[in-house]
Each structure stands twice: as structure tokens, then as C-alpha cells.
Amino acid sequence: MPSVSLLFRYLQVIPLLLAYGPVNSAEPSVLTLRAATEKVVRDNPDLAQMRARANAMAAVPSQQGSLPDPIIRFNAANLPVDSFDTRQIDMTQIGFGISQAIPFPGKLALRKEAATYTATAAGHTVDETRLRLLSDVKTLWWLVFYLDRALEIVENNHNLLQQFVDIARTKYEVGEGLQQDVLLAQLELSKLLDRKINLTGTRKNSAAKLNALLDQPANAEMLLPTTADMQLPALKQENQLYQLAENARPLLAGERQGIHAAESRLDLAKKDILPDFNVEAAYGARGNMPNGTARSDLLSLGVSMNVPIFAGSKQNKAVDQRTSELMQEKYALQDQWNQVRAQISQSINDYQRAKDQFVLFDTGIIPQARQTVASMLAGYQVNKVDFLNLVRSQITLFEFETQYWKAFTEARQALAQTALAVGEDDIYE
Structure with a gap:
């Protein structure tokens, strides 16, 4: 009975299938932007060491406030x-x-106070590091996304130019075309291959940097989604973002804590003469x-x-030192505030420029370029358009499509930079 024998063999194979699972189970999963941001916050060693440092600093105030x-x-x-x-x-x-x-009454309290401000500043440094890593991950993720789209465009254009080569060769073989048309098309194909080599190398380098941030081997395979939300939202007004950054940016909060710590150290230096x-x-x-x-x-x-008989050369000089350190902290805060506002303005300008370019390519330039290529191809097939103009129109479309994705990517990267500069994600209208 062949059917019984076949059934028996099938039953023998089932346990093997269950034991070894699907054949393609080792394929890498798609790394979404959300998954990348969650992983960097969870696994990045730089952020982990900053947290450890903040925990260490949090244990200092109690020590400074205790008697010897x-x-x-x-x-x-x-x-x-x-x-x-x-x-x-x-x-x-x-x-x-x-x-x-x-110690003279008040000295221990001032030492503990200064250490507390320093520990709080270390906590703000952790938040600043987290924001920086999120911005870096988003920037690299969108760069890899753009490079994937650029490689797709190269591949599509390679296929189209190959068709142009076939058309030119056919027309040349039947005596209706020129050999230089075939050579020109082959030259453009070689240029595309060169572009593909450069894009592939850049993609590998960018993926290696992103893997490093995610605490993964630099050569780990990275697979990103092929689609993305193409909406580019409107940002809040520049002055509104300034106000948000003044309260939300951990970098500024840490500098303020540094000023408070310097003030406590100055008060302590004045008390040291007692x-x-x-x-x-x-x-x-x-x-x-x-x-x-x-x-x-x-x-x-x-x-x-x-x-304190040497107060003139010791305690008084310590007061001068702490006074200068306090001024240093105040100047540092002012400088950081100027830098933050410059970052916000630059990122807003970069976003608006990239957004305008994206809209222009999407609604005007690329549709017109595609119509031009279609018209050129139809004209070439009936000998009304020379081959050079046809190839040029296709290469121009290729450049415009690449710039379209570059503008979109730069807009997304500018949003990441804006969120970093402000210190929070609530930057949209």
C-alpha cells in the first residue's frame, strides 16, 4: 500500500520540522526607527556609564555632610x-x-549643598547624553534609509539604461542608429555602477556607526523598512522653541546647577577663615x-x-579662586544658552529649506522630469529625438529622484536636531 508508506514517512518528517523550525529563521528583523531609539536608550554603553557616574555622584552629598x-x-x-x-x-x-x-557651624551644610548641586548636574548630564544619542541614532537611521532609496534608484535606472542600450544596439544593427549612441549608453551604465559602489560603501559605514550606538557588532546586518511616513509637520514658532529650551534642555539645567554649586563653594571658602x-x-x-x-x-x-594666621595667602586666595570659578560657571551658562538658540535657529532653517525642496521635487520637478523622459523616449523611437538628449533626460530624472529622497531625509534629520536643541519632542504646532 504506497499511500500508507507515504503517510508513515510524512509522520517521520514532522518531528524534524518542529525541532529545526523555519529554514529562514536566522534572517535579520526589520529595524524600525522606534526600535532603534528604544534600543539605544536601553543598551548604549556610553549612556550606561553616565548613569553609573550619576549614581556615584549621588552618594557624595551624604559623605560631605557627615562629621569626620x-x-x-x-x-x-x-x-x-x-x-x-x-x-x-x-x-x-x-x-x-x-x-x-x-567644623565651624555651617561648613558641613555648605559642603553637602555643593555636592548635592554637583550630583544633580550629573543627573542632567545623563538626560543630555540620552538626547544626544537619540538624535545621533535618528540622524544615522535616516541616512541609511536614504542610502537604501538611492541604491534602489540606481538599480532602477540601471535597468532603464540597459533597455536604452538594447534599443540603441538594435537601431544600430538595422542601420537606423549610431554606434556612438551604444557607447554613450554603456558609459552611463558604468557611471551608475560607480555611483552604486560609492553608495554601498557609505551605507556600510553608516550602518557600522549605527550598530556601534546600538551596542551591536559593527558588521551586523541591518535591514530597514522600505517605506516611511512622508508627512513633514509644521514646527512651533522660533521664540516658542526658545522658551521651551530654556526650561527643558538638560544642558542648561546642568549649567545652572553648576552655578549653584559654585555659589556654595564660595560661601564655604568665606567660612573657612573661621x-x-x-x-x-x-x-x-x-x-x-x-x-x-x-x-x-x-x-x-x-x-x-x-x-588661620595665613589667611592672606590661603583662605583669602581661596575666596578669590571660588569667585573666579563662579564667574566661569555664569559665563559658561550664557555661552551655552547662545549656542542652544543658534542650534534651534539653524535646525529650523535646515528643516524649512529641506521641506521646501522636498515639496518642490514632489509636486513639480519630478513629475515634469518623468513626462520629459517619456516624451523623449517616444520621440527617440520614431527618430525625432537624438539619443544624447534621451540619456540626459533620464540621468536628470535620476538626479532629481535622488535629491528628492535626500531632501526628505535632511528634513527628518533636522527635526531630530531640533528636538535635541530644544530638549524635548513637543516641537510641533
């Missing part, structure tokens, strides 16, 4: 070296003591003399303080 550790002391005083007998001499005693350094104290207590135990004479134990109490 007390010192415990044990000693044997006035011990005779000939016998080492603790009862031979009246002043011999076995003692122990404790001392505690106490003395710190050291409080100590010691207890000396004495046993009775060999002749039975009783000796009482001894208690010692003391307070000491430092005397």
Missing part, C-alpha cells in the same frame, strides 16, 4: 623603662581617650602603689582649634 570619624586613642604614660612596672612611679597610668573634629574645633576626652587608670598607697584615676578634657 572620631579618633580613639590608647596609651601608657610615664612608664619606667627599667621595669615597665605600672605601679613603680606615681605618674604612671594606662589611658584611653577619644577626640572628635567639629576656626574648626577638636574636642577630646582622656581617662588615665592608675593602680595602687606597691606600699599600698592608693592613687586616683585621672580625667583629661580639652578643646583645640586651628588659627
Whole structure:
């Protein structure tokens, strides 16, 4: 019974299919922009080390606000070296003591305050790093997307020019065309191959950079979607984005915390001219003399303080140092604020320019260029258009289609730069 034998063999194959799964299961998954941004926030080592640094800085304020550790002391005083007998001499005693350094009131609070501001600034640095990485990932992702589209255009144009070569060769073979037309078409094909080589190399380099940001091997295969949302939204007004950045940009918030920390250090430097104290207590135990004479134990109490007699060359200079550092932080904030506004304005201008170019290519230039190519091709087939003009029209269309995707990509990259400059994604009307 052949049917029973076939069924038996089929049943034997089923467990193997279930065990090994689909043959193409190792193919890379499509990396969407959202997946890339989520992965960089989760896996990027630079961001992870900045978080670790912020966690380390968060543990500093408690240390700076605590008193120095007390010192415990044990000693044997006035011990005779000939016998080492603790009862031979009246002043011999076995003692122990404790001392505690106490900074002048207010110094510990200022040290803790400065460390707290510094730790908060480190937290803002983490947020700034996250924004920068998101912008870098978006910029590279859109670059790879553009290169994929450019390679598709090259491939399509290669196929069209190959058809032109076939048409030119056919007309030449029947005596209706010129050999130079065939050579010209082959030359343009070679140029396209050169363009493809350059685009492929750029694509590999860009993918390697993106893989590095995503904590993946640089040579890991990367597959992006073939379509994207082609809508380019309107941005908020420039002054509105300025206002958003003033409150939302972590870079500026971190600089403000740096100013607060510098102010606390300046106040601390001014207080350093006031003395710190050291409080100590010691207890000396004495046993009775060999002749039975009783000796009482001894208690010692003391307070000491430092005397800032070199204030002119030490504490006062420290005040000058901290004053200059405070001015440095204020100038740094002003410079960063100027840079942020420049970034916002530049990214807005880049976006508007790229958006206008994209609309122009989409609604005007490319449709007209396609009509021109179609008309040229029809005219060439009936010997009303020379081959050179036909090839030129197709190459022009190729350039326009590439510029169309480049303008769209640059607009998307400008949006990423704008979000980075502002410090948040709420940049649209």
C-alpha cells in the first residue's frame, strides 16, 4: 500500500520540522526607527556609564555632610623603662581617650549643598547624553534609509539604461542608429555602477556607526523598512522653541546647577577663615602603689582649634579662586544658552529649506522630469529625438529622484536636531 508508506514517512518528517523550525529563521528583523531609539536608550554603553557616574555622584552629598570619624586613642604614660612596672612611679597610668573634629557651624551644610548641586548636574548630564544619542541614532537611521532609496534608484535606472542600450544596439544593427549612441549608453551604465559602489560603501559605514550606538557588532546586518511616513509637520514658532529650551534642555539645567554649586563653594571658602574645633576626652587608670598607697584615676578634657594666621595667602586666595570659578560657571551658562538658540535657529532653517525642496521635487520637478523622459523616449523611437538628449533626460530624472529622497531625509534629520536643541519632542504646532 504506497499511500500508507507515504503517510508513515510524512509522520517521520514532522518531528524534524518542529525541532529545526523555519529554514529562514536566522534572517535579520526589520529595524524600525522606534526600535532603534528604544534600543539605544536601553543598551548604549556610553549612556550606561553616565548613569553609573550619576549614581556615584549621588552618594557624595551624604559623605560631605557627615562629621569626620572620631579618633580613639590608647596609651601608657610615664612608664619606667627599667621595669615597665605600672605601679613603680606615681605618674604612671594606662589611658584611653577619644577626640572628635567639629567644623565651624555651617561648613558641613555648605559642603553637602555643593555636592548635592554637583550630583544633580550629573543627573542632567545623563538626560543630555540620552538626547544626544537619540538624535545621533535618528540622524544615522535616516541616512541609511536614504542610502537604501538611492541604491534602489540606481538599480532602477540601471535597468532603464540597459533597455536604452538594447534599443540603441538594435537601431544600430538595422542601420537606423549610431554606434556612438551604444557607447554613450554603456558609459552611463558604468557611471551608475560607480555611483552604486560609492553608495554601498557609505551605507556600510553608516550602518557600522549605527550598530556601534546600538551596542551591536559593527558588521551586523541591518535591514530597514522600505517605506516611511512622508508627512513633514509644521514646527512651533522660533521664540516658542526658545522658551521651551530654556526650561527643558538638560544642558542648561546642568549649567545652572553648576552655578549653584559654585555659589556654595564660595560661601564655604568665606567660612573657612573661621576656626574648626577638636574636642577630646582622656581617662588615665592608675593602680595602687606597691606600699599600698592608693592613687586616683585621672580625667583629661580639652578643646583645640586651628588659627588661620595665613589667611592672606590661603583662605583669602581661596575666596578669590571660588569667585573666579563662579564667574566661569555664569559665563559658561550664557555661552551655552547662545549656542542652544543658534542650534534651534539653524535646525529650523535646515528643516524649512529641506521641506521646501522636498515639496518642490514632489509636486513639480519630478513629475515634469518623468513626462520629459517619456516624451523623449517616444520621440527617440520614431527618430525625432537624438539619443544624447534621451540619456540626459533620464540621468536628470535620476538626479532629481535622488535629491528628492535626500531632501526628505535632511528634513527628518533636522527635526531630530531640533528636538535635541530644544530638549524635548513637543516641537510641533
